[in-house]
Amino acid sequence: MTTTTTSIATKQPRLLDAFKQIIAQQHLAHAYLFAGMEGAGQLDLATWIAQRLFCLNVVDGEPDGTCEECVRIASGQHPDIVMVAPTGQSIHVEQVRYLKAEFSKSAVEGNRKLFIINDAEKMTASAANSLLKFIEEPSGNVTAFLLTTNKQLMLPTIISRTQVIEFPPLPAAVLQQTFEAAGISAKDAQTLRHLTNSLTQAQALLVDDWLPNAVDQLWQWFQQTVKGEPRSFVAVQTRLVGLAKEREQQLVLLDLIAALFQDLLQLHFDVDDESELSFGQYQSELTTLTTNLNTTQLVAATELGLSAKRQLASNISLQNVLEGLTLQLWPIFKTNA
Template identity: 80%
Template sequence: MVAAETLSQTLVAKQPRLLTAFKHIIQQKHLAHAYLFTGMEGAGQAELAQWIAQRLFCLHVVDGEPDGTCEECVRIANGSHPDIVTVAPTGKSIHVEQVRYLKAEFSKSAVEGNRKLFIISDAEKMTASAANSLLKFIEEPSGNVTALLLTTNKQLMLPTIISRTQVIEFPPLNAQALQQTFEAAGIPSAQAQMLRGLTNSVTQAQALLADDWLPQAAEALWRWFEQVVAGEARSFVAVQVHLVGLAKETNQQAVMLDLVAALFQDLLQLHFQVDAANELTFGQYQQALTKLTTNLSARQLIEATELALTAKRQLASNISFQNVMEGLTLQLWPIFQINA
């Protein structure tokens, strides 16, 4: 948690339109009972959730802003306010017992006022039973209660949860500003360009660069990619030999699949001559990517990109990373066979 002044400054830089929108919503007393904040890591979901909490409970609101210094704001910043209940994954998941605790809290009156706020971080990590358990509150809200669900991957959320919340999309941060932010943190330009497509968070960006992991992963993926589009059988072997060993952790596997999708999205941008050459995730391979687009049709590229985008959902369905990548490789071969 951060101080209110810094919080507002952060939101003005990251999501000024959403901040303005929620100022108006709260002022007009039109706050809904459940929201799903979705966007990539570091896009401002957590900051806006905290700002809403302080705005709702602050004792001295000034020009629509929490003062950040009153007792209520300080307790919220410290995570110790009794009428704000937060839930986050324990291990890899949010379990049904945690949601049952939330539901028990839903049924209680506010300890100090007439409002309660619930914040669920990494909501996509709810188990199916936990998500289903949460549905009753979302479907039948009682009292002056608001729930904020935060996620970096809406695709992994149950459709029933999505349909019963107001979905707030957090757009990616301005590419140029994010590039400058990463470079100011000491991240080299080429790596910063790649990281822009993966995260808005400096902390997460630095974690991906630890032990030179991201450059190694990008290089291994590029070799696999060249073999796949050439229809080479060794690309299947490359999954186990080169990729699996680099993606031992769940978060590394997810990033790998994000990079796969980004490669094909780069190809689409170049094929359709989108004026975004400086925004390619794999900008260091722009010349080779441009050459590839001359040999590939729009149909091939769109079909391949759709497969790459669905691969991450397969990973969330308890299919192993190796099986996901091997399956993707086999599905991609026929698409590019015409040009092999």
Template identity: 80%
Template sequence: MATAAELTTILTAKQPHLLAAFKHIIAQNHLAHAYLFAGMEGAGQTELAHWIAQRLFCINVVDGEPDGTCEACVRIANGQHPDIVTVAPTGQSIHVDQVRYLKAEFSKSAVEGNRKLFIISDAEKMTASAANSLLKFIEEPSGNVTALLLTTNKQLMLPTIISRTQVIEFPPLGVAELRKTFEAAGIKPQQAQTLLHLTNSVSQAQELLVDDWLPTAVEQLWRWFEQVVKGDPRSFVEVQTNLVGLAKESRQQLVLLDLVAALFQDLLQLHFDVDAADELSFSQYQKSLQKMTDQLTDQQLVQATELALTAKRQLASNVSFQNVLEGLTLKLWPIFKNA
């Protein structure tokens, strides 16, 4: 767990309004017995939960902030405070036996002071039986106990859980903060720039980089793109020989079509906005993209971009991935033949 100072710094950047709100709530002694922190991965749910833990148990609070140096703060940062109980998925799920452990802890008195705090990470991964088992505490809290349920997918939570907690929505991160989050996770700046247009999730971003899938996809797609913009028939062969084999899984197919759309959007953006370089998905090809867009008309760019944006919809209509890309290629040729 991060130190109090680190948590405050992170939250000030990610969710300053929520940090200020919980400072006020705790200062007024208005903390509810159960919250559901919901938002995209990396939006600050974990950091806020840990900040609340340090704030509640800190011995020397200074201006509404945990001092980070007292015995309680140090033990919390090291995950060793006896009155803070955390649960996370074992494998793919949080099982009923883990919730039984929580319920047993609920019934015990605090070891130090008179307060207990429970943090349940990835709460959407509770099995139905585990979630139902948790309901009794949420419905009938006893003592000075607070539960924080953290989720990146509120839609998977039982409605009965949602209705019995105070739901705190974590707004999505801005582009600059999301880029920092990706880079802090070890993702290279150029890859982070592309990923910004594909996902808000650090774990999904990292999955796309396994075995260099994303860099390979970008390289292969760029080869197809250069050919199709020239109306080169080899672009049709490129679909069959490289792109189809590159995206065997449905998730990869969707991402590849997102990348296709992003390429044409980059062209359109450069055509109408000379200052758009920092926002490009394919900024490594900026010079080539600029040269292309200088040779194309507004109408050509708009028509091509509209086709690229509809390709994903076709895939959702049960058209095969290969047919979607081949059809797109054939429709793009006549648009660019006079470029």
């Protein structure tokens, strides 16, 4: 097996088998949206498909990984495979115009072209709208792969015009073992595997104890919020906003908030396995809280937590997102005040 094949076979064996069949039957669609957690294998699978389509020595449906075509694809040097990624925080309309210009050209060396858009959720609205025409009216032997870790941030018009492939999270036990083997504590690993499948990203979140500090500060804010305490509103500016100055940190902070409410829901429905929780160290306190709340309240709180990330994507500041969330949560949790 090639390195790429081994990686995707380990992460997503069912999806690998599915695309082997799709390619063998020549049923490859013109546009796919690969959606899943960071590190779930979206780029690995897109790379494997490219190698499988261009490989000079396919054996039993597998690219050999050593021919000139496979090597160039692995190094990002193949002229008929164009990849776009964010410059700064976004993928801009100029980058999509470049893609569209490439779409209209014939393949340099063969009769097929592939386009891979990494972090596709970071396309600006104008960039995403600019891409729609190709997706609606593809020309020639062209396939586009849009890769995302946040499908909810994609324009509905893009989603509706692509074949969406959901990448399930990697098995919890495997991730826990992988993270712990890399020197991450069991407690931190338990939280991290609900945030990412990527060891690299997990390690980055632990630099300067960022994640443990974020969990601690979030828990203090949460305890104040569920009691309707005004200081929870103040804590947004004095504690939480300063934690997340970088965009990626802001997204992770909102993911942690959503995970906290999902823990509440799980405990409400008697999923009491601590290892399944993002905030397992607070299981006792969370369990006590669920006894004072009904399903409607918990679902409402969870939906607010999930919607916060979409607000941030709409260029609302983190402070405004969190302050608004705090004010909306107070009446939901008023029975616990």
